[in-house]
Amino acid sequence: MLSEKPEKKKARMDAGEVKEILGVVSTEIPGLIKSIIASVFSEEAGRSMGKAAAAFYKELKDSGMPENVAVKMTEDYIGVFTSLGDILKKAGPKGKVTVSGEKAEELEKEIERRVKEKLAERAREAEEEE
Amino acid sequence: MGEGRSLLIVSVVSGAANVVRLLSSLFVIYLTLGWKVRKAKKAFEKELIKQGMPKQDAKRMSAKYAALKDEALNTLKRSMRTFS
Numbered sequence: 001m002l003s004e005k006p007e008k009k010k011a012r013m014d015a016g017e018v019k020e021i022l023g024v025v026s027t028e029i030p031g032l033i034k035s036i037i038a039s040v041f042s043e044e045a046g047r048s049m050g051k052a053a054a055a056f057y058k059e060l061k062d063s064g065m066p067e068n069v070a071v072k073m074t075e076d077y078i079g080v081f082t083s084l085g086d087i088l089k090k091a092g093p094k095g096k097v098t099v100s101g102e103k104a105e106e107l108e109k110e111i112e113r114r115v116k117e118k119l120a121e122r123a124r125e126a127e128e129e130e
Numbered sequence: 131m132g133e134g135r136s137l138l139i140v141s142v143v144s145g146a147a148n149v150v151r152l153l154s155s156l157f158v159i160y161l162t163l164g165w166k167v168r169k170a171k172k173a174f175e176k177e178l179i180k181q182g183m184p185k186q187d188a189k190r191m192s193a194k195y196a197a198l199k200d201e202a203l204n205t206l207k208r209s210m211r212t213f214s
Contacts, residue, residue, distance in 0.1 A: 015141035022148035030155035046170030050177025
């Protein structure tokens with residue numbers, strides 16, 4: 001009976017703490033997300049990004065660059081800002097290795113070859129034992 | 131004992147209310163995101179056209195800017211799937 005009391009007290013304290021944490025989280029997290037979104041997707045952010053790209057384009061045009069080249073270069077310039085996906089992919093979990101393309105195929109073949117070797121080796125051993 | 135239990139119930143109920151509030155705020159943010167992206171896209175396009183860029187090219191570039199939203203949402207979904 002005596003040993004139950006501190007446990008109950010602790011459970012009550014834990015519940016109170018969780019309540020407080022949830023209270024803070026439910027007000028702070030949406031605000032944080034809103035401000036992050038506003039820094040990328042707001043009228044002001046769009047305008048300033050557009051101004052930067054437009055100034056770049058104008059400079060290229062003024063210096064005598066052909067129209068299509070100037071557009072292509074501006075597109076690449078914007079691509080630097082908008083390559084968020086690539087940045088986030090690179091900032092993924094540490095230690096995780098992503099293999100793609102030819103290397104992935106090579107790796108797949110190598111794994112397949114080694115598995116076959118192992119299986120053949122075990123089959124040989126089993127035959128020898130018999 | 132009764133007091134302790136009622137305190138626990140109050141904590142659980144208010145915790146659940148906070149979770150509901152958090153989820154509803156996130157849902158509102160998600161709903162208004164498309165509208166914000168459209169406004170940002172228009173402002174972006176307008177600035178490019180103002181400096182003499184052909185309308186078609188400006189539209190293509192602003193579409194690239196708007197695609198950033200989908201990219202961000204996909205990354206978020208992927209990371210949520212990885213954590214779960």
